[in-house]
Amino acid sequence: MKRVGIGVIGCGVISGAYLTAAKGFPILDIRGLADMNPAAADARAKEFGLKAMSVEALLADPTVEIVLNLTIPKAHVAVGLRALDAGKHVYSEKPLGVAFKDGKKLIERAAQKKLRVGSAPDTFLGGAHQTCRKLIDAGKIGIPVGGTAYFMCPGHERWHPQPDFYYQKGGGPVLDMAPYYITDLVNLLGPVARVSAMTSMPKPKRTITSQPRQGETIPVEVATHAAGVLEFVSGALVQMSMSFDVPAHRHLPIEIYGTKGSLVVPDPNRFGGEIEFAAQKDKWLPLKTELPYADGNYRSIGLADMAHALRSRRPHRASGALALHVLEVMEAFDRSAKSGKAIAITTRPERPAPLEESLVRRKLAA
Numbered sequence: 606m607k608r609v610g611i612g613v614i615g616c617g618v619i620s621g622a623y624l625t626a627a628k629g630f631p632i633l634d635i636r637g638l639a640d641m642n643p644a645a646a647d648a649r650a651k652e653f654g655l656k657a658m659s660v661e662a663l664l665a666d667p668t669v670e671i672v673l674n675l676t677i678p679k680a681h682v683a684v685g686l687r688a689l690d691a692g693k694h695v696y697s698e699k700p701l702g703v704a705f706k707d708g709k710k711l712i713e714r715a716a717q718k719k720l721r722v723g724s725a726p727d728t729f730l731g732g733a734h735q736t737c738r739k740l741i742d743a744g745k746i747g748i749p750v751g752g753t754a755y756f757m758c759p760g761h762e763r764w765h766p767q768p769d770f771y772y773q774k775g776g777g778p779v780l781d782m783a784p785y786y787i788t789d790l791v792n793l794l795g796p797v798a799r800v801s802a803m804t805s806m807p808k809p810k811r812t813i814t815s816q817p818r819q820g821e822t823i824p825v826e827v828a829t830h831a832a833g834v835l836e837f838v839s840g841a842l843v844q845m846s847m848s849f850d851v852p853a854h855r856h857l858p859i860e861i862y863g864t865k866g867s868l869v870v871p872d873p874n875r876f877g878g879e880i881e882f883a884a885q886k887d888k889w890l891p892l893k894t895e896l897p898y899a900d901g902n903y904r905s906i907g908l909a910d911m912a913h914a915l916r917s918r919r920p921h922r923a924s925g926a927l928a929l930h931v932l933e934v935m936e937a938f939d940r941s942a943k944s945g946k947a948i949a950i951t952t953r954p955e956r957p958a959p960l961e962e963s964l965v966r967r968k969l970a971a
């Protein structure tokens with residue numbers, strides 16, 4: 606299969622994980638790296654033996670078919686629209702955008718131009734999450750009744766060198782971390798119908814403790830603690846809490862409850878992890894992860910699936926429609942908190958097709 610030319614825009618922290626994992630997916634032909642800060646592109650180009658170029662040159666390069674957009678969240682839609690207008694497909698880091706209306710504009714522009722949009726997260730394609738999907742689809746837990754989803758930490762100013770964007774409009778724990786959780790939940794349970802939530806901002810300022818800006822105080826513009834309930838179209842109800850204000854807790858990332866048993870789903874920010882099942886109280890059993898891509902960093906598998914999909918003219922799994930739905934659900938947290946009402950979700954993406962082992966081995970890795 607002819608390789609697909611990829612141009613990367615945004616060469617910050619996460620670009621290292623992509624460029625490392627991309628080496629495992631031969632379909633991906635990284636043609637060049639660009640950043641509004643040319644020094645960032647130069648540094649990654651040197652590190653990975655690739656070519657640094659300006660954003661303009663990358664968008665004008667006819668060998669670039671997909672722009673991999675690894676810029677910060679509030680730049681995702683603007684950079685994505687520029688790429689579409691240059692005739693490129695786009696695969697974006699999460700979230701798709703910081704507002705549903707902007708994400709919708711991106712998807713509509715792509716449809717007009719007959720181009721594709723893909724989006725992170727792609728961790729739901731990891732072996733552990735695909736195994737959970739297979740178990741639920743096979744009826745292991747009976748009828749899904751509900752579940753829980755928790756991400757709570759003390760904030761990213763402990764480790765990220767430039768943590769400002771996490772606390773500015775378009776940041777916060779829901780837009781930052783819920784994409785992993787909601788995408789995995791949609792993979793497991795189907796789309797969301799309604800959201801009811803409340804949010805808070807306990808600290809209006811944060812002090813950076815990472816280098817190089819240790820001791821600097823940054824303002825907080827968004828809610829940093831959120832609790833809500835997602836009602837799925839299937840009828841399942843999932844409680845969710847996302848926070849940058851919690852030093853410690855004892856909840857598991859995702860649990861799914863069904864009429865015949867309960868499933869512990871591993872951390873959706875990772876590709877692998879322990880799966881456990883219990884049909885009775887306190888009788889938890891580990892279950893084997895059956896599918897590959899569960900034992901490391903595969904951040905770019907969603908892009909590789911999109912590249913293969915492009916060549917074989919099939920739908921890709923980490924799709925713009927899925928990411929737009931996730932964005933609508935995330936925005937509903939804020940809308941529900943502000944209005945005091947449950948918010949109906951209008952988008953209804955297809956559940957992404959499961960990854961089959963044979964397909965994974967033959968097509969993505971070969």
Ligand SMILES: NC(=O)c1ccc[n+]([C@@H]2O[C@H](COP(=O)([O-])OP(=O)(O)OC[C@H]3O[C@@H](n4cnc5c(N)ncnc54)[C@H](O)[C@@H]3O)[C@@H](O)[C@H]2O)c1
Nearest residue numbers: 615616617618619640641642645675676677678680698699
């Ligand atoms: N850091 C992580 O661990 C992590 C993990 C998963 C996902 N992400 C996501 O990846 C994205 C990037 O995060 P990061 O941590 O790499 O951020 P970062 O700040 O380290 O890097 C972003 C880069 O994009 C560049 N940039 C910003 N706007 C641009 C524009 N308009 N045009 C060209 N370049 C532009 C910046 O100069 C910077 O080099 C975010 O959406 C984030 O949510 C980050």
